[in-house]
Amino acid sequence: MQAYVLHGAEDIRLEQAPRPVPGPEEVLVKVRAAGICGSDLHYHAHGRCGNFIPTRPFILGHEFAGEIVASGDESNEGLVGTRVAVDPSRPCGRCKLCRQGRYNLCPDMVYFGSASVVPPSDGCFAEYVVAPARNCAPLPDGFEFAWGALLEPMSVAAHAVQRSGGVSGKSVLITGGGTIGQMILLLATAFGASKVVVSDVKPFARSFAEEQGATATLDPTDPDCAAQAAELAPDGFEVVFEAAGVGAALTQAFGLSARGATVVQVGTLPDGTEIPANALLTRELDYIGSWRFANVFERVIELVVSGRIDVRPLITRSFPFTQLQDAIGEATGADVIKVQIENT
Ligand SMILES: [Zn+2]
Ligand SMILES: [Zn+2]
Known part of the structure; x- marks a missing residue:
């Protein structure tokens, strides 16, 4: 598959990378829309984000929605074809904070596209991403992938x-x-x-x-x-x-x-x-x-579906997948709220 790999400051390259293979309880998601976050811009500009310093080249991006195209085990075969937004939080699920429902504070949290862990975890500026099936929130009919890619910052x-x-x-x-x-x-x-x-x-x-x-x-x-x-x-x-x-x-x-x-x-x-x-x-x-989020992802979907909030004006501009560099340039500029990339 094609993926944007960050090699260092101002050095992001569109490369051929192995398509990830879903394991048990995981699914393969074809990324259809992905948002560029301030932290992505930090990584791109400085090769790091605050104290998070990548130990190897990695794929950025954590705001995304797409379509499930394969399952790692038979129990989730039925999900293939489902349009989903993906919660990028992968907490351990076992520690005290996880058991209390405050999984955003899990000390072993693995976030998509982040160098908060060693080695850094790959993100969504790629054609495909493997995600835990339980992180995938189905998108209702008429709910666009682009809105799905807004759910992570909306949840924050x-x-x-x-x-x-x-x-x-x-x-x-x-x-x-x-x-x-x-x-x-x-x-x-x-x-x-x-x-x-x-x-x-x-x-x-x-x-x-x-x-x-x-x-x-x-x-x-x-x-x-x-x-x-x-x-x-x-x-x-x-x-x-x-x-x-x-x-x-x-x-x-x-x-x-x-x-x-x-x-x-x-x-x-x-x-x-x-x-x-x-x-x-x-x-x-x-x-x-207030750090990241917990237990609000699906509530935000309901707020959008019910018409309580209109997220459409938040998307300033969307670029084709092949133009991530341009999208990053646009997102770095003034007068933008959210810049996204889209793939077909
Ligand atoms: Zn973000
Ligand atoms: Zn935990």
Whole structure:
């Protein structure tokens, strides 16, 4: 099969690779749509992603949907031909956290297309992927592969909203209008937040958020920002999602939070980022981490099917499989939410 193999920084090559063979309880999925994530861009730009340094060349990508074309054992033969989205989490299934249902925290987690393990695990920027059968969520009729490839980041956003303890009837601030921030906007709106405000330095992110139903947007570089925020939420925001992964955004998130508010950290901050500890103390903030996701994949499918959220505007552009390089270039540029590749 053909696969995109990352050899180092700025060195991704379309190569002939052996088609993987499914084992027991596994299926072979023909990849039909795959999304490019910020972490893929990090690996591509630097040859690594934070502390995750690949020990050998590997195939990137973890957001995907496709069709089951073969099964590793007879019990799953009936799945052949099924259109599915694949949950890229492969936890051990045996440890305490797995048994508690918090498998996103499994210390032995293997994620598709990630160098968090040695050797790195191959991902979905390939013609075929082997996946555990139980990771494959069937897509309802009319549910496009491209939407299926959005389920992983949508699940990250949905997990963050769950971690907040609920947004219904509450004022919500999202710092960072990237993919996850915009998805949290859609979900918080669907879940009945009284107002959802998105803060981002980029005009594109702000106008996109307004098109997606944000109550208002803030430009953190605008000297009037604090006054505008005070007008929108005089006592501060009751739930704040920090989705920018920037220290200044965290400072803003704490600064605009209400007394007793919940602040959810979903963006990856640089090591050593300062946390405004005295605001946390005196406002009795609940500062909560949200890492990947657990148990929400199929719920997101239902939210899309029911029409509660419309994911279509999130896909900025789609490229043919043969043009991953161009797709990465597009995804690296400004003014994009999600860039995908598609295969026939
Ligand atoms: Zn991702
Ligand atoms: Zn585990």
